[in-house]
Amino acid sequence: MNSLINNAFQEISLVFDIGRDAGFRFPAPSYKLLTHLNACRFLQPRTAPPDRIATTIMTEAKQGDTxxxxxxxxxxxxxVFDSSEGRDPLEFTVGSGQIIVGLDRAIPGMKVGDEKTVKIAAxxxxxPHDPDAQQTVPRTQIPDSVPLEVGMQLQGQTADGQVMSVVVVSFSDEDVVLDANHPLAGKDLTFEIQITGIN
Incomplete structure (x- = not known):
């Protein structure tokens, strides 16, 4: 192979020396030049070693990302108390308070395609479940058109006009006991998550 390369460069030198003496210019390599370069395998595509092939850097989720x-x-x-199966992925801004704190804290550092199981304390x-969030109201405050059932959710309005959800704990002909705690208050939760997008 070394002798082949040396011969190739001697031929290349000879071609260019003759051309220069004759006043020729070489805007492109001569046929002989290409022939020898091909023979020396200089035109074969070269593949970088696997450890030097560039890889795409995956973006990690951070505060402020969608x-x-x-x-x-x-x-x-x-x-199972909730799932996105059959629905669009949940979209939110990390650190914005749009989702519960324990899940929000688990997102930074994850990349698209990452999966994780997150256990979150109540x-x-x-x-925690707040006993003071329960309130007894007269049965007459509930419209007759609402067929009461234990565990059913109702929407009420506070004195300042804020809408809140309550759960029927018990009821009688005279009174209804309503609970303003979130249905999952006081419960430890486990989430299986998979990141599908980061912006």
């Missing part, structure tokens, strides 16, 4: 994820939420008994989810 993230999309699929999720499944379960309780300690394994029952304090970092919907908070």
């Amino acid at each position: 993230v999309r994820l699929h999720y499944k939420g379960t309780l300690d008994d394994g029952s 304090e970092d989810a919907y908070g």
Whole structure:
């Protein structure tokens, strides 16, 4: 191979020396030049070693990013309380307070395609159950058109016009006990999540 390369460069030198003496210019390599370069395999494509091939850097989620994820939420008994299956991914801004604190904290550092199981204590989810959030109201305050059932959710309005959701704990002909705690208050939660997009 070394002798082939040396011969190639001697031929190249000879071609250019003759051309220069004759006053020729070489806007492109001569046929002989290409022939020898081909013979020396200089025109064969070269593949970089695997450890030197550039890889795409995946963006990691950080505070202020808009993230999309699929999720499944379960309780300690394994029952599913919510899931994005069959729906669009949940979209939110990291650190904005749009989702519960425990889940929000788990997002930074994740990349598109990453999956994670996150266990969240009640304090970092919907908070502890507050007994003072229960209130007894006269049955007459509930419209007759509403067929009451234990566990059903109702929407009420506070004195300052704020809309809030309550759950029927119990009722009689005279009174209805309503609970303003979130249905998941006081419960530890587990989320299985997968990141589908980061902007």
